Amino acid sequence: DVKVTQSSRYLVKRTGEKVFLECVQDMDHENMFWYRQDPGLGLRLIYFSYDVKMKEKGDIPEGYSVSREKKERFSLILESASTNQTSMYLCASSPPGQGGPWTQYFGPGTRLLVL
């Protein structure tokens, strides 16, 4: 079974702090994604990556950055956390796009509260 893990289930941070959310997948997937989930808005794509050291902006990249130094790990960084970044953050991974589209596999999510 594909396993996608996220470093924390719950996180509380202060406004202005730098926040790191880590995601690790164990299936050697090329593609990895970060979403945020908010009531009434569904899932919105923040950033995605098709390969190591590669990143692409999604629909709402402002206030976020990402890092993919190893294939299995995709980190989401909030450079200076703000209260409007309080949300559920979901990481996902999938096999490469060629011959796809492929199912995305999700982690359990990190619920972030910014005070």
Add this chain to the structure above:
Amino acid sequence: GNSVTQMEGPVTLSEEAFLTINCTYTATGYPSLFWYVQYPGEGLQLLLKATKADDKGSNKGFEATYRKETTSFHLEKGSVQVSDSAVYFCALSERNTGNQFYFGTGTSLTVIP
């Protein structure tokens, strides 16, 4: 562009009732269609999928048929259980947009005994 519209919730049903959650899509090419389920406090899990027109995806008693003529992928279950209480997301993905997914806003289902 690509988008997914699904019925507003929340939906509340009695156990053993029939469930339909409507989903329609807009796509520029030939998408694959998915239903994901999110149980309380968890991430999303794939429930079923269909990759071409007239395909029927099924899993755990849930079914959805890919209808190209009506651009729809409605989720159905003949007899819901309390354990089906969750949020359901319809999604599409197209080859010409890599593996990017487009999700609906989700429909919350509560099944009461």
